[in-house]
Amino acid sequence: MKNSVQAPGPLYRMMQQYKEAQLLFAGIELDVFFYLQGAVTAVAVAGKTGYDARNLALFLNSLAAIGLLEKNGDCFQNTPVAEVFLNRHSELYLGEYLAFRNRMTSLDQVVARVRQGPDVSIRQHNQGSRVYNFRELARLSAVEIYTGRVQDFLQAVQSVFLPDSALHVLDLGGGSGMLAIETLTQFSRASGVIFEHPQVADIPEQFVKERRxxxxxxxxxxxxxxxxIGDGYDLIVASGIFDFASADLPGMAGKIARALRPHGYLYLVSHQVSADFLSPKEVIVGWLPSHLDGLDLLQSRQSIEAALTQAGLTKASRDAAGAAGGLRGELYHFV
Structure with missing residues (x-):
């Protein structure tokens, strides 16, 4: 056999990454990070949880090996990232959100879908609500959105509006509604609307009531x-909605432009998909299960920009990427 020129290292690294992800989600399901705020032995954790002490020690050791725990002698403790995002007592706990996204984007059915084809009824109607639980996503993303996206959004908005501006804001397809809520929190004279599907709308309603x-x-x-969707808005937030406007992308862009006041702004959050649909890889892979099920959702960056330009919206700036799936926020100005 001839010596292979190309080493198989990348394949083994993929296998390792898959196993480390399995350990992460097992840790979330077992809720071990809750018990490891300080240095604790596996025996002590087993006493509180009822888990098998021997196997728990082996499992915690593996979590330490991949950098989610620190180990000192027989004691284990959360690393900073695990303490902030995986301990359910943290204000930024993402365990439930990460587990939900993992289920939502699971590749378990890839082989079957490739062999058998998509769900015919889903493909006929192209309804994302038949594949995704948007209500649960809205509930769980209310915390995730504070790990970068809210901060980037407020920085962009504060760069074009004065603090005492009486903004009229529309959060279109707003999910949890946190971007609109934070706008009104930062701009005391602002008012606005969160527009959501009837199956989801009770989630932002709860948060609006909590914030009074x-x-x-x-x-x-x-x-x-x-x-x-109303009109006379100074600012419209459109987070991921263009992916669900494949039937009439120019029509959606025009609808948004007509709802804006002259010199108003659109804050567009999109996945920045390349024209050849090869990048960002996280987006292409993450959306693969829904596409195999029969949905046709992702829109390329070029097609979205063309529709916005046609509607009279001009790019004003680009912000840093958010935390979830490569989402990016961009400001567009309507002249």
């Missing part, structure tokens, strides 16, 4: 593709 913003922030129910 009911007099300034309304939640509208509807389909943003077909229903009236």
């Amino acid at each position: 913003l009911m007099d300034r922030l309304q939640v509208w129910r509807g389909d943003f593709m077909t229903d009236d």
